[in-house]
Amino acid sequence: MSKLYPLKFQPILKDKIWGGHKLELLLNKEISPLPNAGESWEISGVPGNVSVVSNGFLAGNSLSEIIEIYMGDLVGDKIYQQFGNEFPLLIKFIDANDVLSIQVHPDDELAKQRHNSFGKTEMWYVMQADKGAQLVSGFSKELDKDEYLAKVEANEVESIMAAHDVAPGDVFFIPAGRVHAIGKGILLAEIQQTSDVTYRIYDFNRKDDQGNTRELHTEQAVDAIDYTYVPEPKTKYTVEPNKVNEVVKSDYFITNVLELDQTVKKDFYGLDSFLIYMCVEGSAEIIFNDNQKETIALGETVLVPADLKEISITPNGKARLIEVHL
Numbered sequence: 001m002s003k004l005y006p007l008k009f010q011p012i013l014k015d016k017i018w019g020g021h022k023l024e025l026l027l028n029k030e031i032s033p034l035p036n037a038g039e040s041w042e043i044s045g046v047p048g049n050v051s052v053v054s055n056g057f058l059a060g061n062s063l064s065e066i067i068e069i070y071m072g073d074l075v076g077d078k079i080y081q082q083f084g085n086e087f088p089l090l091i092k093f094i095d096a097n098d099v100l101s102i103q104v105h106p107d108d109e110l111a112k113q114r115h116n117s118f119g120k121t122e123m124w125y126v127m128q129a130d131k132g133a134q135l136v137s138g139f140s141k142e143l144d145k146d147e148y149l150a151k152v153e154a155n156e157v158e159s160i161m162a163a164h165d166v167a168p169g170d171v172f173f174i175p176a177g178r179v180h181a182i183g184k185g186i187l188l189a190e191i192q193q194t195s196d197v198t199y200r201i202y203d204f205n206r207k208d209d210q211g212n213t214r215e216l217h218t219e220q221a222v223d224a225i226d227y228t229y230v231p232e233p234k235t236k237y238t239v240e241p242n243k244v245n246e247v248v249k250s251d252y253f254i255t256n257v258l259e260l261d262q263t264v265k266k267d268f269y270g271l272d273s274f275l276i277y278m279c280v281e282g283s284a285e286i287i288f289n290d291n292q293k294e295t296i297a298l299g300e301t302v303l304v305p306a307d308l309k310e311i312s313i314t315p316n317g318k319a320r321l322i323e324v325h326l
Contacts, residue, residue, distance in 0.1 A: 002057055004073060004305040006286050006294040009051035009063070012041035017208060020097025022187045026128060027093060027299025039094050042301035043276060045087030046196050055294070063087055076273040076306035079326055088118075088326060089253060091276055091301055092190040093127075096182040101214065102136060102161060102202040105195065106224040107176035114220070115197050119176040121252045122192030123235075125322055126170040127280050130185030134163045137172050137180050137233040144227055152218055157202040164234060171235040171255075173248050177226030178233075189278050191324050193252050199224055244323065256323040260284060260315040267310045273325040275304040282319035287312040296321070 013023070013031055016038025023029040023037045031037040043063065044051045051063045058066055064085055072080040079088065105111075105120035112118075124135070140162040151160050161179065164172075166186060174180050179201065182188065199217035207213055237247045239259050248255040258264065260282075268275065277286070283297040286304070288311045296302050296319075304311060313321070 003289060004070060004307050005056050005292065006288060006308070006311075007053055007058065007066075007303040007305070008055040008294070008300065009043055009303070010054045012044060012049050012051065013037045014039040014041065017206070018096055018098040018100055020095050022095040022097070022128065023093060023299075026187060028297075029093075029299065036097065037095065038097075039092050040299075041090065041092050042278070043087070043089065043091040043303055045194055046090060070305070070307075073307040074274060074305045076271070076326070078272050079274070079306075086194065088194055089276070089324065090192050090194045090196075091278065091324070092192075093278075093299065094182060094186075094188050094190055096184060096186045096188075099184045099204060100182045101200045101204070102157060102179060102181040103198050103200050104179050104221050104224050105176050105199070106197060110224055111176075111195060111197050117197050118193045118195045120193050120195040120197060121174065121176045121250060122190055123171060123173045123248050123253075123255060124182070125189040125191075125247075125255075125278075125280065126166045126168055126186060127189060128168055128187040129166045133166055133185040134183040135166055135172065135181060135186060136161045136163055136183070137174060138162045138178055138230045139227065142227075142229040145222060145225075148225065148227065149222065152201070155205075158204075162230075162233070171237065171247050172233055173235050173250065175226070175250075177224060178230070179225060189280060189322055191253055191255060191276075191322075201225075253324055253326060258313070258319075258321045258323055260313060260319045260321070261317070263312055263314040265310070265312045268306070269309050271325060272306060274306050276324040277302045277304065277313075278322040278324070280320050280322055282315060282317060284313050284315045284319040284321065287314060
């Protein structure tokens with residue numbers, strides 16, 4: 001069997017009522033024929049939206065097909081035992097040209113019971129934000145289910161949401177159960193469990209092209225929401241150049257930031273997991289298997305198979321990468 005290599009995939013672009021043109025203008029995505037694009041699904045195993053390889057001898061094969069063939073060599077033995085042919089993460093870039101609905105995702109237990117799905121814990125890394133841009137993460141005060149429902153009834157949900165100013169480099173970890181919304185004017189990278197289960201709890205009374213308001217999932221959301229007040233939901237982290245800087249460590253994924261201005265050698269002998277790199281600034285070369293190279297540029301995502309135990313990353317000047325693994 002031919003040796004595995006760092007894999008790129010064809011982006012799956014999503015037309016959204018709130019989408020814009022930053023994916024095209026800032027991240028060089030080809031969004032036409034869509035009038036605008038809200039999301040670029042970079043790596044996805046979601047049924048009906050499975051990523052297809054765009055580089056090397058596996059080009060044209062889907063992620064599901066190559067997991068079936070390469071199994072633990074691609075994703076890691078432990079991960080293959082746990083998830084089989086399902087890829088455990090969904091990786092996206094999101095352009096919010098308008099505010100997204102306020103929503104919540106169920107945890108694993110509730111999602112399995114209701115939808116036979118994984119839950120959805122996620123994180124956001126802010127890449128660009130217009131002046132004054134904000135996002136919602138959690139409630140603005142301690143409250144309970146009855147108080148929440150009273151605000152829903154009175155159409156005052158916005159009044160209990162915690163809005164936060166954002167700047168490039170900000171990270172928000174959103175565990176399943178936390179209410180959240182991406183605000184207008186934000187471009188971000190999103191790492192999440194493989195799940196497309198979303199309960200929309202408020203949509204700013206918006207109407208679509210036909211004059212209809214979008215469906216809300218008030219009853220389903222009530223049992224999914226974690227009502228705990230979180231005073232500081234922004235993730236604090238520090239960045240040391242040319243080092244692995246841990247940002248998020250959860251049961252579902254570990255995320256690091258690499259700020260590079262020189263070559264960094266990496267070995268993954270103790271990891272037993274695939275790695276994902278998302279380029280959020282600059283560009284770099286991933287060097288593997290005796291001097292073979294794969295470029296990763298701003299707005300690109302690369303999957304490094306578990307079987308590749310050593311790589312080097314050489315920035316073209318400077319680069320900033322998000323590194324993700326299980």
